Amino acid sequence: xxxxxxxxxxxxxxxxxxxxxxxxxxVLGADSRTSTGMYVxxxxxxKITQLTDNVYVCRSxxxxxxxxxSDYVRYFLHQHTIQLGQPATVxxxxxxxxxxxxxxxxxxxxxxxxxxxxxxxxGKIYGIPLGGTLIEQPFAIGGSGSSYxxxxxxQAWKEGMTKDEAEQLVVKAVSLSIARDGASGGVVRTVVINxxxxxRNFYPGDKLQLWHEELEPQNSLLDILxxxxxxxxxx
Amino acid sequence: xxxxxSKQPENSLLGPEADSQRTLYPYVTGTxxxxxxxxxxxxxxxxxxxxxxxxLRYKSVERMKSIGKHSLLGASGEISDFQEILRYLDELxxxxxxxxDGNSLGPKEVHNYLTRVMYNxxxxxxxxxxxxxxxxxxxxxxxxxxxxxxxxxxxxxxVATGFGNHLARPILRQEWHENxxxxxxxxxxxxxxxxxxxxxxxxxxxxxxxxxxEEGTTISRPYSLKTYWEFSAFANPAQGAVGTW
Numbered sequence: 001x002x003x004x005x006x007x008x009x010x011x012x013x014x015x016x017x018x019x020x021x022x023x024x025x026x027v028l029g030a031d032s033r034t035s036t037g038m039y040v041x042x043x044x045x046x047k048i049t050q051l052t053d054n055v056y057v058c059r060s061x062x063x064x065x066x067x068x069x070s071d072y073v074r075y076f077l078h079q080h081t082i083q084l085g086q087p088a089t090v091x092x093x094x095x096x097x098x099x100x101x102x103x104x105x106x107x108x109x110x111x112x113x114x115x116x117x118x119x120x121x122x123g124k125i126y127g128i129p130l131g132g133t134l135i136e137q138p139f140a141i142g143g144s145g146s147s148y149x150x151x152x153x154x155q156a157w158k159e160g161m162t163k164d165e166a167e168q169l170v171v172k173a174v175s176l177s178i179a180r181d182g183a184s185g186g187v188v189r190t191v192v193i194n195x196x197x198x199x200r201n202f203y204p205g206d207k208l209q210l211w212h213e214e215l216e217p218q219n220s221l222l223d224i225l226x227x228x229x230x231x232x233x234x235x
Numbered sequence: 236x237x238x239x240x241s242k243q244p245e246n247s248l249l250g251p252e253a254d255s256q257r258t259l260y261p262y263v264t265g266t267x268x269x270x271x272x273x274x275x276x277x278x279x280x281x282x283x284x285x286x287x288x289x290x291l292r293y294k295s296v297e298r299m300k301s302i303g304k305h306s307l308l309g310a311s312g313e314i315s316d317f318q319e320i321l322r323y324l325d326e327l328x329x330x331x332x333x334x335x336d337g338n339s340l341g342p343k344e345v346h347n348y349l350t351r352v353m354y355n356x357x358x359x360x361x362x363x364x365x366x367x368x369x370x371x372x373x374x375x376x377x378x379x380x381x382x383x384x385x386x387x388x389x390x391x392x393x394v395a396t397g398f399g400n401h402l403a404r405p406i407l408r409q410e411w412h413e414n415x416x417x418x419x420x421x422x423x424x425x426x427x428x429x430x431x432x433x434x435x436x437x438x439x440x441x442x443x444x445x446x447x448x449e450e451g452t453t454i455s456r457p458y459s460l461k462t463y464w465e466f467s468a469f470a471n472p473a474q475g476a477v478g479t480w
Contacts, residue, residue: 204464213294
């Protein structure tokens with residue numbers, strides 16, 4: 001188990017990915033860790049990928065498979081936009097992803113969350129897990145880190161949140177997941193999409209809230225050696 | 236289609252009755268331990284994580300313990316096996332004390348004992364799933380050794396287990412030198428632990444640094460390291476190549 005590292009294992013984004021609708025648009029969020037076995041191949045990956053100006057996709061699972069699927073769909077959507085004469089809808093983007101995922105289900109290992117804004121339906125989130133099911137949801141979670149968030153979202157999710165509430169929820173959720181999932185880590189990236197456009201945000205690992213049993217980061221032990229130890233108990 | 240009839244196990248190591256004797260797999264595991272010799276003794280660092288597969292389940296596991304008067308043991312791998320080893324060593328030290336002859340087991344002796352235990356278990360296909368680091372000072376002599384779950388053992392000026400072998404040892408080879416001061420030793424270990432935090436999936440940001448000198452052992456309180464994320468390329472990696480990772 002010790003020196004048992006599989007550096008030739010396929011690059012996999014263990015990952016935590018989230019998509020949440022709010023009153024006016026969507027917020028997509030993801031961690032930034034890409035691993036090859038137990039080694040962190042990239043600690044600052046960008047898992048939220050653009051498909052069109054108004055539609056983005058969160059990628060999880062095999063890095064290669066998810067990149068290729070999103071590259072193909074970006075290409076198809078580009079042609080579709082030209083032919084249609086106006087921006088593609090989120091539903092069309094999601095269905096293109098679904099077609100590739102479903103028709104190649106035996107070969108692909110990638111779970112995707114498509115999110116965006118269009119003028120017909122507003123903000124929409126579609127989850128496309130392994131196998132190619134398409135499911136429209138008010139919020140979606142995916143990746144290995146999502147296991148730790150089912151309870152959290154059951155409790156914390158509310159219909160009709162504001163943009164800031166939704167983004168804070170996403171950042172908190174990814175951060176909680178990073179705390180417990182070894183396959184998730186690094187920074188939290190979010191993308192907010194609404195009628196006004198797209199905003200990318202970046203929350204470095206050291207700026208996130210501390211959770212249970214986590215401590216305030218220090219420069220070095222040498223800086224805290226002379227600070228007072230905790231008071232002994234009085235019985 | 237199965238044309239061959241399945242054969243019955245022929246010797247006692249195959250078949251279900253032998254499973255209780257077989258090699259297991261680890262459940263709750265600790266990751267790297269890194270240690271080096273410095274001017275006054277040994278410095279050792281380990282994080283406080285106990286992973287359960289890919290879940291970072293326990294975050295206050297002490298993976299370094301002092302043994303007798305002169306030794307410090309750090310362990311990676313299965314935590315329950317480490318706890319069993321501590322029981323064995325408790326008994327060893329107890330018997331040593333009961334002689335009441337003024338002598339006490341030094342780090343070299345403890346390391347040798349551990350090597351025998353690990354190797355003999357390995358030979359019975361029932362290993363203690365750990366990589367151990369044993370450091371100490373006795374009568375001015377510094378000692379730092381390591382033993383793996385299959386019994387590979389050696390001593391050196393700096394050692395590491397697990398991912399530390401790949402990420403920490405190159406740093407130590409480059410920057411370790413004889414007669415490091417305490418501050419330099421701590422900084423060097425922190426440099427190694429920070430890299431491990433960035434690049435080892437099972438590492439957590441909560442560690443302890445232990446020091447053992449002729450005077451005795453001190454294990455620091457748990458603390459966290461600052462990490463750096465402000466490279467401009469980190470802010471927007473897909474700028475030049477949409478769809479990249």
